[in-house]
Amino acid sequence: MSENLFWEDVAAGQELPSLVKQPSKRQLVKYAGASGDFYEVHYDKDFAVEIGLPGLIVHGALKNAYLAQVVTDWMGPDGVLKKLSVKYRGTDIPDDALTCSGRVTKTYVDGDLHQVDCALSLTNGSGEQTTTGTATVVLPSRSG
């Protein structure tokens, strides 16, 4: 986790440290309990198969949380997350290794806010990009 990341330290093209998440079925149940999302496709395989899915799938909102963590880990305690968007392009299955990554796309000053835009991506164990996203953060500036 970075401490005191400053806007001046960031440039377009920089990679955010990536995270690898491998949610087990147990983790999906924990997420269902903590988030209140009890849609059966996340823990009842019979139900999932009955509605035409190959098996259990990972909550989209859990992937959203993973990509949020990529940003909040990187920006440190003084960064402020202003916007976060995710699009689910494919479903993910439990126990697969999901690589969550980010890259700086733009740094700019908006009024007195020193801002950074990032592109986010989640890739499954087969190398398929199943979630994409963007984030906008405000970072402290050395110029005060």
Add this chain to the structure above:
Amino acid sequence: MTEAKTLSDQDKKALLVMSLPPVTMDVERGHIKRFAEAIGDTNPLWSDESAGGVIAPPTFLRMMITEAPAPPELAPFPQMLDGGSDWTYMAPVKSGDVITAVTRFASVNQRNISVGPAVFLVLETDYTNQDGMAVARQRNTLIRY
């Protein structure tokens, strides 16, 4: 093949003017801790109380629209897929806050997807704290088929 499923213009209009009941929640420290564990996020911010309350991770508010609204217009489309979310954050959410979420259907469109006719709904939720301050907005795309 089942019968053709469709959503009339009248159904779409009914959804767009529908007001869904507001949801209010006390943000509890233990709930934030449990949520952080469930997403596997060990950031000390989600357990540090020095700021007068524990800060909630960015997607914590997701839990406030746990049951997707199920108006009768959508009954022919029983299955759902989450298409994604766009979050805008205005102020941090901390333990001790009382958050009210108000959700409406911001757009309703019928489209065909690989499994047949589907309805793409954008659910827009505004989150306000106990001081009446807007803290976040989520636009969630829900695909019903």
